[in-house]
Amino acid sequence: MASDRRHRVLTIARHEYRAAARSRILVVLLAILVIATAGSVIVAAAEYASRLADYQAYHAAAVAGGVTQIAPSPLAPLSLLRGAFEYIEIIGAVIAITLGYLTVSRERVNRTLPLLMSRPVTSGELAAGSLLGAVGVIVTLVVATMAVAVLSVGLVGHDWINVGQAGKLMLAFGVAVVYMATFYCLGAFTTASTKVATNGLMVALGIWLFVVLVLPQIGDTLDADNQIPGGLFAALGLGHDGEVQILTHFTAYETVRTSIEAASFAKHFERFAFAMTDVKERFRSLSLPDLFFQVRASIVWILIYATALPIALNHSFRNQPSIPQGET
Amino acid sequence: MITTVTSQQLLSLRRQRVFLAALSMFVAMTAAAGVLGWSSHNTIVRVYDEAVKLLAADGQPTPPNPFLLKPELSLLSNMVVYVPLLGALLALLLGHLSLTDDESTGLGRLIFSRRVSRTGYAVGKIAAAAIALSVIVLVAMAVSVVSLMVVNQRIPPISVLGRLGLFYSMSWLYLMLFALVGMAAALLNRRRSLALLSAMGAWLVITFAIPQFTSALRPTSSLNPIADPVGSSQRFFQITALARPISIAEQYKAASGQILSTAAPEPGWQTALRVVPLMVFVGLLVAAVVILVRRHDFSRSGNGE
Amino acid sequence: MKGPAIEIVGLGHKYNDILVLHDVDLSIDRGEIFGFLGHNGAGKTTTVNILTTLIRPTLGRALVNGHDVATERRLVTADIGYLPSEVRMYPHMTATENLTFFAELSGVEKAKHAVAETLEYLDCSDLADRRVGSFSTGMRQRIGIAQAIVHRPSVLFLDEPTAGLDPSGIRQLRRTILDLNRDLGMTVFMNTHQLSEVSRVCTTIGVLSRGELIYKDSMEATTRRFPDETSLEDIYVQMEGSPA
Numbered sequence: 096m097a098s099d100r101r102h103r104v105l106t107i108a109r110h111e112y113r114a115a116a117r118s119r120i121l122v123v124l125l126a127i128l129v130i131a132t133a134g135s136v137i138v139a140a141a142e143y144a145s146r147l148a149d150y151q152a153y154h155a156a157a158v159a160g161g162v163t164q165i166a167p168s169p170l171a172p173l174s175l176l177r178g179a180f181e182y183i184e185i186i187g188a189v190i191a192i193t194l195g196y197l198t199v200s201r202e203r204v205n206r207t208l209p210l211l212m213s214r215p216v217t218s219g220e221l222a223a224g225s226l227l228g229a230v231g232v233i234v235t236l237v238v239a240t241m242a243v244a245v246l247s248v249g250l251v252g253h254d255w256i257n258v259g260q261a262g263k264l265m266l267a268f269g270v271a272v273v274y275m276a277t278f279y280c281l282g283a284f285t286t287a288s289t290k291v292a293t294n295g296l297m298v299a300l301g302i303w304l305f306v307v308l309v310l311p312q313i314g315d316t317l318d319a320d321n322q323i324p325g326g327l328f329a330a331l332g333l334g335h336d337g338e339v340q341i342l343t344h345f346t347a348y349e350t351v352r353t354s355i356e357a358a359s360f361a362k363h364f365e366r367f368a369f370a371m372t373d374v375k376e377r378f379r380s381l382s383l384p385d386l387f388f389q390v391r392a393s394i395v396w397i398l399i400y401a402t403a404l405p406i407a408l409n410h411s412f413r414n415q416p417s418i419p420q421g422e423t
Numbered sequence: 424m425i426t427t428v429t430s431q432q433l434l435s436l437r438r439q440r441v442f443l444a445a446l447s448m449f450v451a452m453t454a455a456a457g458v459l460g461w462s463s464h465n466t467i468v469r470v471y472d473e474a475v476k477l478l479a480a481d482g483q484p485t486p487p488n489p490f491l492l493k494p495e496l497s498l499l500s501n502m503v504v505y506v507p508l509l510g511a512l513l514a515l516l517l518g519h520l521s522l523t524d525d526e527s528t529g530l531g532r533l534i535f536s537r538r539v540s541r542t543g544y545a546v547g548k549i550a551a552a553a554i555a556l557s558v559i560v561l562v563a564m565a566v567s568v569v570s571l572m573v574v575n576q577r578i579p580p581i582s583v584l585g586r587l588g589l590f591y592s593m594s595w596l597y598l599m600l601f602a603l604v605g606m607a608a609a610l611l612n613r614r615r616s617l618a619l620l621s622a623m624g625a626w627l628v629i630t631f632a633i634p635q636f637t638s639a640l641r642p643t644s645s646l647n648p649i650a651d652p653v654g655s656s657q658r659f660f661q662i663t664a665l666a667r668p669i670s671i672a673e674q675y676k677a678a679s680g681q682i683l684s685t686a687a688p689e690p691g692w693q694t695a696l697r698v699v700p701l702m703v704f705v706g707l708l709v710a711a712v713v714i715l716v717r718r719h720d721f722s723r724s725g726n727g728e
Numbered sequence: 729m730k731g732p733a734i735e736i737v738g739l740g741h742k743y744n745d746i747l748v749l750h751d752v753d754l755s756i757d758r759g760e761i762f763g764f765l766g767h768n769g770a771g772k773t774t775t776v777n778i779l780t781t782l783i784r785p786t787l788g789r790a791l792v793n794g795h796d797v798a799t800e801r802r803l804v805t806a807d808i809g810y811l812p813s814e815v816r817m818y819p820h821m822t823a824t825e826n827l828t829f830f831a832e833l834s835g836v837e838k839a840k841h842a843v844a845e846t847l848e849y850l851d852c853s854d855l856a857d858r859r860v861g862s863f864s865t866g867m868r869q870r871i872g873i874a875q876a877i878v879h880r881p882s883v884l885f886l887d888e889p890t891a892g893l894d895p896s897g898i899r900q901l902r903r904t905i906l907d908l909n910r911d912l913g914m915t916v917f918m919n920t921h922q923l924s925e926v927s928r929v930c931t932t933i934g935v936l937s938r939g940e941l942i943y944k945d946s947m948e949a950t951t952r953r954f955p956d957e958t959s960l961e962d963i964y965v966q967m968e969g970s971p972a
Contacts, residue, residue, distance in 0.1 A: 123621065131632045200616060297441050300623070312504060333478075337477060340477060341477060
């Protein structure tokens with residue numbers, strides 16, 4: 096029985112993958128993502144190459160001059176991938192929602208749901224198979240993005256990432272897969288829960304807009320230091336200590352601000368990905384366990400969202416009528 | 424005939440729940456921009472008070488009041504982000520709904536079996552979108568004026584109202600562009616979802632991808648009200664920067680910065696020039712929509728979701 | 729297998745508190761070709777939807793091959809084939825890709841082989857590698873039948889199978905139904921408006937009116953019972969007017 100179930104889930108997953116690969120709109124969105132990502136990484140890598148050359152010249156001169164204490168390179172090749180992650184955060188989420196929408200609308204438009212449900216397939220198997228197929232599509236996409244990004248860093252930035260960095264990158268891209276799979280579930284969930292599939296898509300895109308773009312922007316805007324151009328604390332002639340001291344009077348305010356940011360799933364993905372790819376300078380010297388500790392809250396939030404949405408997906412598939420409503 | 428198409432379309436929009444929900448979201452965010460402005464005002468007051476105490480305890484002189492550094496209309500600087508994000512998507516949806524309903528219900532066939540000219544139909548639809556967006560923009564402006572009154576505890580002077588009027592007029596034009604993109608996409612794609620998603624693809628490219636290539640702006644930098652382009656000496660940007668004048672998302676933000684006085688001032692003609700590409704694109708899209716409607720095969724309407 | 733292929737006892741169904749099917753009792757023996765007649769909205773499709781497990785009955789019970797459609801869904805669906813009134817399938821996929829998918833879901837081993845065999849049986853191997861999106865209504869119907877029989881079910885449900893077909897398509901479908909019944913021993917349950925098809929194909933008929941079964945008998949007995957009637961249409965109109 097278990098092997099039959101596995102067989103059915105895999106059949107649906109393969110079907111999902113094939114159908115997605117033949118969807119014109121997905122291919123267009125994927126092209127936008129890959130081109131934009133490649134653009135951002137190549138542009139950053141070109142700048143990086145000249146800075147790397149400067150450092151190497153300094154290093155060579157220092158060695159030739161017999162200097163024993165040479166400053167380590169301040170450059171972090173992984174940080175060049177920042178644009179790639181930002182695009183996954185924004186466009187990747189739209190692609191995932193589209194994928195979810197297509198999963199449900201495909202069966203409705205083609206009237207194949209009754210055919211599926213008149214076979215020995217449960218709605219749970221349908222949900223699991225569809226999600227698995229979508230994860231396959233997302234992995235393909237993320238691997239393609241990763242390959243383009245790493246090659247750009249090596250070929251244009253003249254710096255190839257090492258094994259340790261590759262490990263951290265894999266973790267970041269792994270979480271990117273989870274991030275996109277969660278948005279996939281959102282798209283499929285809202286579409287399965289609405290009578291008119293396009294309305295479901297619009298609801299999911301509305302949520303995306305709020306979670307990915309608006310909430311992080313509000314959090315940023317509320318940052319006390321961002322209130323005036325050039326920084327409020329700098330304008331008042333206060334250094335870091337003064338800033339910390341004054342912010343002790345703003346704990347409630349800061350709690351509200353961070354809660355708004357915490358409500359954004361995208362912000363957690365961003366924090367994790369940036370921590371793994373040396374975007375934040377303060378994280379660059381930390382070991383992997385220390386990095387995990389620093390972003391533990393984000394990991395927990397990602398896990399919560401990534402668990403809740405597949406459950407919601409399963410629920411919506413179970414409650415979705417197998418036949419078009421109104422037929423007698 | 425044009426007025427019949429226009430009024431019918433406006434009535435239809437008023438009955439569309441999805442459109443009303445998107446509209447409410449936009450108005451709510453306009454109000455939120457006001458609340459954020461008020462919060463910003465409060466934060467500055469409190470930080471300034473604390474800073475004065477702290478610096479006095481250290482025996483240092485009182486710093487200048489930061490309000491002098493903060494222009495009055497910066498209270499609404501978030502609107503400069505919400506218009507290209509929420510507003511543009513709302514406009515896309517409006518343009519999309521304007522045509523897809525007639526298409527998917529098969530009404531197109533009924534309409535053109537009567538004495539209706541295609542150009543008149545297209546103009547009627549565009550006029551309906553223009554009127555709907557005017558109403559939306561006027562509501563947003565009213566909310567902004569109320570926010571300014573609440574925060575500053577006075578009626579805004581005429582000069583401020585004039586600037587607000589100018590900002591929202593330009594925003595209307597910006598939104599029209601996306602309504603027309605929504606319409607064009609609906610005419611180019613038979614399936615509703617494909618039409619909506621390809622219009623969104625265009626929005627993603629205009630809002631995020633083009634500014635990256637013309638100004639090396641990372642996608643999340645596009646979310647900041649005032650985003651200075653990253654200075655880059657690369658030849659790549661020296662070439663792509665030539666296309667910056669037609670990167671309308673950037674030009675919209677830059678012109679808004681001038682109108683709301685939240686950016687370093689520049690000559691008025693320079694700001695006016697920033698709006699010209701936007702006007703040209705809107706003109707071109709109006710022509711494109713009219714031509715597409717004239718060529719569209721409405722005999723196949725009613726077949727796609 | 730023993731017992732009737734389909735057994736319905738006191739079956740009822742409500743949509744939004746409106747009773748669309750009321751106290752239906754029906755038994756169909758193995759090997760029958762059952763024609764289910766009724767006007768639009770009589771409840772024919774609802775009955776098929778219940779028998780194919782797509783919806784759960786509100787009242788009563790229905791058994792297919794002795795298995796309860798409400799509680800033994802998996803056992804029921806393992807041995808039925810279903811052709812809905814409008815067949816669309818996945819337009820971007822070829823006929824073989826579509827059929828292989830459905831065959832695999834039904835647990836068919838060597839699905840591709842079974843698909844090729846089925847297409848050959850239905851005399852439409854030429855459609856195998858073409859995308860379904862380019863098919864005419866008649867071609868789609870044939871591929872629809874192929875998906876319904878690719879796993880060799882013992883009971884086949886056809887919902888308005890002749891809708892949209894031209895006369896030659898209808899003739900071809902008639903032949904197919906008779907072949908399936910004769911060669912593979914399938915029990916066929918067919919909803920239809922085409923009275924001429926019922927008289928030429930079915931061995932038993934039932935008439936549903938406003939959710940109630942008002943008549944059920946063999947085709948032979950039906951023509952005996954209404955000896956003066958020249959066509960089944962007249963019989964049908966007479967029955968609709970005066971419930972038996």
